Amino acid sequence: MKRIKTDILIIGAGSGGLSVAAGASQMGAKVVLLEGHKMGGDCLNYGCVPSKALIASGKAAHAQSRSAAYGVAEVAPQVDYAAAKDHVQDVIAQIEPVDSQERFESFGVEVIREFGHFISDTEVQAGDTVITARRIVIATGSSPLVPPIDGIDTVPCLTNESLWELRERPDHLLIIGGGPIGMEMAQAHVRLGSRVTVIEGDKALGKDDREMAEVVLKNLRAEGIEIAEDALASKIEGGEGAVTVHTKDGRGFSGSHLLVAVGRKTNTDTLNLEAAGIETTKTGVKVDDAMKTTNRRVYAIGDAAGGLQFTHVAGYHAGVIIRSMLFGLPSKAKTSHIPWATYTDPELAQVGLTEAQARTLHGDRLEVVRFHYEHNDRAIAERKTTGLIKVMVVKGRPVGASIAGHQAGELINLWALVLANNMKMSQVAAMVAPYPTIGEVNKRAAGAYFSPRLFESDLVKRVVGLVQRFIP
Template sequence: MERLKTDVCVIGAGSGGLSVAAGAVQMGASVVLIEGHLMGGDCLNFGCVPSKALIAAGKHAHAMQTGRPFGVTPVLPEVSYAAAKDHVRRVIDTIAPVDSQERFEGLGVRVIRDWGRFISPTEVQAGETVIEARRFVIATGSSPLVPPIPGLDQVELHTNETIFDLRDRPDHLLIIGGGPIGMEMAQAHVRLGSKVTVIEGAKALGKDDPELAAIVLQRLRDEGVEIAEDALVEHVSKDGDAITVHAGEGRSFTGSHLLIAVGRKANIDTLDLDTAGIAHDRAVKVGPDLRTTNRRVYAVGDVAGKLQFTHVAGYHAGVVIRAILFGLPAKVREDHIPWATYTDPELAQVGLTEAAARKAHGARLEVVRFPYHENDRAVAEGKTTGLVKVMVVKGRPIGATIVGAQAGELISLWALVIANRLKMSAVANMVAPYPTLMEVNKRAAGAYFSPRLFDSPVVKRVVGFVQRVLP
């Protein structure tokens, strides 16, 4: 049995763990990194990267059929689903070296490829190695949740961990779960030639602004995705190669393949957290500083039970590095964290939605809006479906929602504004190049100030006075 002593031991080589390990070792700490599965974690291998690659393939197929308004004769694309999956694999392989064991060993990290578990409050065992560390960081991420639906164990099912290995295009893909993963995969597959049915027990994209989510859902329906809402699944059955999902009120949906996309569960089962005195329920319990009930141990990313996004894990890593390397106080906040659903059109959010903002601020809230169809670049590119909505209290944005082309890019401006507690005037003062979609954000800020300037009797009196007295 090998024994190691180190400054920092990181369990999990996903986004959060890799960020902690790279940052700590490059700033002079000794680091041990433990990973029992794939370097890069879920995002690289099963999540963000492969899904966006498959979405890109679907966009190319869709573009071949929608060029008539631009003078381009539509053609029915010849889609090779297997070749699209080859593209997905090439994208993963291109990015993988950045997250590789070789790179991190080159930085000076000791990488142990085995599963880690606590054997005491100060020690973790991984295979034949015991690591004693001054600080531990749990970064084991999450896995797809497969609910206990009767009959599910009798059929072949896919999750995001297996769907990207599928080489034969599904004739009819059934998706249980109408959240971001389900909707992204629905649109990608319908564009690549599959029939798709989404089965959602409540409302599709139910965590998003309902007004803007409805725009996305209508586009998906227009493209051929069947979306069944308020369809709580009761059981699943199989007849030959056909899979049938049975929902309430006698509703049933039959297809050739089944994808489960109902949520995530934190990867904590093999960590022996109780042995280390680490409190947990469905995830590791942490304080605002991401510290667990064992003061030597922190948790970052999905396993910490907060917002489940790759960029949040990276943000958590920065908070933890500040604490464990420099001994500085650091706490997480979530009001400035953006997220996006990469459908077409995209749907992005930062801060409070309109409903949450009204509940929190009541009559003090102002909601300003600006539509894509009044943006010249959107008109030129035929991408006029979209809307920017900004929630403002006393001149300061507290939330923004965008649906439309490149919403995931455009939301970053509002994330910057909210993170730094800037006012609407900061956006209004920005000069955006013309013609760009970024102008929708500036025009939204202008929509906040317009009534104050153009509808104000006081302003008009001042302007009238100045005009009379100016030489």
């Protein structure tokens, strides 16, 4: 048995683990990284990267059949589904070197391509190697959750991992789950020529602001996606090329393929956490605000920590624990400034509190300001006028922002900056945005906050009147 001693041991080479490895090694720490599967984890191989690549294929096909308004003749797109999947793999291949074993070894990281499990509170075994570490980071991510629906183990079932192996376009894709993954893949496939039915046990896009979600869902339905809400799957039957999903309310939905996208489960089952004195919760590893587990030498970050499941959150967690591990400085993670986006068309983005959450927390102190895309000149020019922004403001400071519309995922960046730095609406209003840009939506939202204060105020009008009368 080979034995290694190191400063930091990282279990998992997804986005969080790689961020810790890159930062810690380049700042002088001795780092060992374990990965028993693919470098880059879920985001590169099965999640963010391939899904956005397939969405881009769908967008290209959709543009061909929706061009008459721009003075360009419409044509029926000739979709080669296998070629679209080749595009997906090419995108992964272009990004792969950034997450590669070779790159991290060039930083001085010792990469061991084995799964690891705890054998004590300071030791992890990976294959025939035992690593003793001063600090250990659990960054094992999550996997698709396949719920125990009656019959699900008897029919062919796709997840966000196996979907990318499919080379023939589904004739009729059934999707159980109306969250971001389900809705993004629904739109991508309907644009590539599949019929699509989404079966959601509650409300589609239910974690987002309801008004904003409806903006997106209306457009998805208009594109031909059947969205069945309050339809809890109770039984699945059929076989290759013919699957039927029955719901508790007696409905039945039949299609050629089934994609399950109901959520994710943390990858902790094989870690033997008990040997290290590490407790878990229903959602993941139990951590405090500093991302420390019940074993003070061990941290858990990203999806493994059981909180918000986004790549950028894992990267954020990495920064939090590097400050603590390398410099011994206090560092805590928070969630109030974390944005997220769903990359449908139109996009859906959120940071901070939704309107409903803000009303519950702040009551009458809350002001909600709105601006609609239909009043943005660039949106008009590009015929992207569906959508709006809402900003929740308390005593002049934003506490949340919700955007549904073109480039919402880009626009939310400004509000993430504002919330992270506790900025005021006056600072956003002071920004000068180039004309004409979609980004003016943010500026105009800030203007909507101040407009009634300036244009509907009797005091302002009296002051202006006095200045005009008495100052030459």
